[in-house]
Amino acid sequence: MIYPESRLVGRIMVISTVLTFVSFAVAVTDPDRDARNELARWLDVLGENSLPTWWSTALLLTAAFACALAGAAARAGRVVGAGAWFTAAGLVGAFSLTELSGVHRRLGGIGRLVLGEGVLTRNWFAVAAVLVPVLVAVLVVLGARVGTPARGPLVAGGVLIMVSAVGGEFVAAVLGGRTGPATAPVLAAHLGELGENAGAALVVAAALRVLVLSGAGDVLRVRHRTTFGDDGDGVPVRLTGLWLGLGGVSAALALLSLGFVLADPAQPLLRDLRLFVDLLVEHNLPTWWSVALLATAALVHLATFLVARAAGAPEARFWLVTAGVLALLSLDDQSQLHERSEQLGRLFVEETGSFPFYWLIPGAVAGVAVAAAVVALAVRVRARARALLVGGIALMLATGLGLEVVQGLFMAAGNEGLGFAVGYHVEELGEDVGVILLIAAALATARVTGGRSLTLSYADRRAPLPDPVPARQGASGGS
Known part of the structure; x- marks a missing residue:
């Protein structure tokens, strides 16, 4: 088959x-x-x-x-x-x-x-x-x-x-x-x-x-292929634990990194462990977490696009745009696209002193484009989702660009002590929280309910829950 x-x-x-x-x-x-x-x-x-x-x-x-x-x-x-x-x-x-x-x-x-x-x-x-x-x-x-x-x-x-x-x-x-x-x-x-x-x-x-994915009206339903029975009206899924979990992991990683940086252990194994959790070092646990958060945000925005399109919402395509933007930000976080643009930044301004972050110049242009994509969506959704979208992108840009400038000034002055360490930890934590807010914005718009299946309904639109149409016939059961 x-x-x-x-x-x-x-x-x-x-x-x-x-x-x-x-x-x-x-x-x-x-x-x-x-x-x-x-x-x-x-x-x-x-x-x-x-x-x-x-x-x-x-x-x-x-x-x-x-x-x-x-x-x-x-x-x-x-x-x-x-x-x-x-x-x-x-x-x-x-x-x-x-x-x-x-x-x-x-x-x-x-x-x-x-x-x-x-x-x-x-x-x-x-x-x-x-x-x-x-x-x-x-x-x-x-x-x-x-x-x-x-x-x-x-x-x-x-x-x-x-x-x-x-x-x-x-x-x-x-x-x-x-x-x-x-x-x-x-x-x-x-x-x-x-x-x-x-x-x-x-x-x-x-x-x-x-x-099995089925859709009709304003809802999308995902259920296990061997599930039987009626969902009834469905029960809203509480997401409080999700936000606490995502935020808690981000905060814990920031504190763990800061603790190792300040302790600066000399023991070889502990030094290896520091390299694995230090936010300033690439290719480690915190970097993976940031990439994973952005990838998750992209997938959640993509799911919201699908349910918005099923609901006939005119702003559906904007959710697809933000999904693409978040995927690009995930790519940037892992492959350091912004840092590769440093030479481009040096073409626009004369090099001054030892300031290390000339990528901020093209980065600011890219940041404006990202903000524009999110704002274009924000003006078309409900108040709560709008606040989360604007707050999330504002926090990401303020910490990702604003605090990066501060870090550059610290490095240019040869001061990479406590203030510098605290600064880049606040920066990374702020970016993670901003991404979590963007995930929350999507899930504030796409209402999640659970019964014998998981159902997404868009905004406040209402329609009868559809009966799922199996995507394939004759598949053997088993669980």
Whole structure:
């Protein structure tokens, strides 16, 4: 049977293949990574701060989001397997963190701390060789819990993610290192990255196979395919816990980072841990959290666009615009597009002293464009959503641009002490809170209700809840 989500998987693989091919072409034609221009570096799937690495991270986050939605639908429909879907979401989310931060390369140090010096702790491959079979066994159990037809793609996708992530780098290392200059290890590393994307696509397909989406009037309903029974009027879903959770994680990460920065531990393992949580250091836990928040905001705004379009709301297309803007901001947060524009900023003003942030000049122009997109939506929605939209984008720009100027002045003066440290922690926390407000704006407009399914209704419009029309016929049940 050919499932409708096959087209989505096909499109994902086309994008992934194109990005991998372009990256491999760059590696072959320009093997000296240090001599490449900024565009070539930005297209390198094996490098940091690049478009392909953001795509991989975002794809894994989308797969985790899809699994979480499948779990929520299963729980709402009282279907067995909700916990399995939530566990799968956690595992895939952990791999997205690995993709962005390279935390797997720190496994050797963790292994030495726990097991001492030995064969298993010389590098992260040995630790991974122990963890991967365990995780594969967990995936098999999860697949049994979610039932058919999701079992196959969920297990296959999860195994492919793990085998590609470890195998690609291992083969590249055996052949001489994934940075070359030989072609074989570079090809192996690229194939490993492509395999991770294919695995993420299969996990997305697995989640979509158990979900049935139906829409009529002003509502969209998502339910588990084996759910039976009437929803009734539906019960509004309270989102207080969501806001407390998102805000609490952001605040906790900021405080954890500040504590390590001020303590400045000398012990090697603690110093590694500081690098992993320091907000000023790229490719770490706080960066991943910011990228994940922005990606989640983009997905939520996209969902709001879908329900607004179903409701016939004239402002629907503006939700699609803000979804795209948030996705671009997520790309910027991981690939440092704003910092790459520093040379562009220097073209407009004469360099003065040692001020380090000339990207703020083109960044301010981009900020105006982002603000304009959000304001164009804000004037078309209800008062509460308008306040959240304006407050969210104002907080993001004030902290992301305004406090960045302050940080630049601190650095130009050679003062990177307590004030500088507190400043950049407030900046990052403010940006995260701004993104949370933008998520809240969408969910304040798209009303969420739960019964035996999850239902989105747009604004205050009312219409009878539709009966779901299965997206496919003849699919076998199971849970």
